[in-house]
Amino acid sequence: MAQQTVSRCLQEVTNALNASDILKKYIKFPQNRNERNFIKRRFYEKYDIPGVIGCIDCTHIAIVRPSEHEEQYFNRKHFHSINTQVICDSDCYITNVDASYGGATHDAYIWRECDIRTHMESIQNETVYLLGDSGYAQREYMMTPIDNAVEHSPEGRYNSVQKNARSTIERTFGILKGRWRCLLAARELHYCPETAGKIIIACCVLHNLCIKDGIDVPELTEVELQTEMTRQPADRIDRAPPIASSTQALQAGQRARAVLVQMLERNR
Secondary structure: OOHHHHHHHHHHHHHHHOOHHHHHHHOOOOOOHHHHHHHHHHHHHHHOOOOEEEEEEEEEEEEOOOOOOHHHHEOOOOOEEEEEEEEEOOOOOEEEEEOOOEOOOOHHHHHHOOHHHHHHHHOOOOOOEEEOOOOOOOEOOEEOOOOOOOOOOHHHHHHHHHHHHHHHHHHHHHHHHHHOHHHOOOOOEOOOHHHHHHHHHHHHHHHHHHHHOOOOOOOOOHHHHHHHHHHOOOOOOOOOOOOHHHHHHHHHHHHHHHHHHHHHHHOO
16 A cells, blocks of 8 residues: 555554544543442452552653644653653553653652542542552542551561552553553654644554453563563652642542551552
8 A cells, every 4th residue: 555545544543533523432430439449349349459440651652753842842851752641440441641742741640630530539428539659649549559558567567568450551552552552651642742642642542442352462572572561660769749738638649548448458
């Protein structure tokens, strides 16, 4: 096929998979208690941690140097990228994706601007958690690791359970990039940032269709996994500066995490 034909087909399929009705159907964050309870049960059955409705993290998808606002896409690993935020459930099904920020943007900033954060804060009279790494601020709805926890202490055991469950998001990235290898950090999307973002989202829609249909999961080689690790900015390095006004929210989050730690100890 001619290059022009391939390009036209790619554009048409990508635009179709980014249509609002398709996104609402195939990338859907749980909106009601029944949907949340289903995801909670799945996390609890797999990882013995209650209240979890998703794992969150960002991954960098390499792109060619943009012609405009190049500095917004140049990340800490010194290549241009889209910093893509993803939330998944315990089955690696993507429930939310944001591919609109450049690689220079901190993970925590993307989360602060995310509609899902507002939605999580609005949920009342229900225990709901997202699991995030140390790049995210601890909140009542965001459970992060405890710094300097002693191994085999309640806090250390919490960290182990939290990390084990949170590994779901890393597996999701591995499956997504294993299926759609144009997203590997060792490669580049040769498109402008807007088109690259649409391609990323289209791949997420197709990923969810594969998960729903039980299609075999692809495996990355050890070399590919190692390359991905070295090309992704470190969690702590990429943490955004703290906001002074967030002290009260941080303390409330630490209290909520302490309750979860105690709950996990009782259930041992």
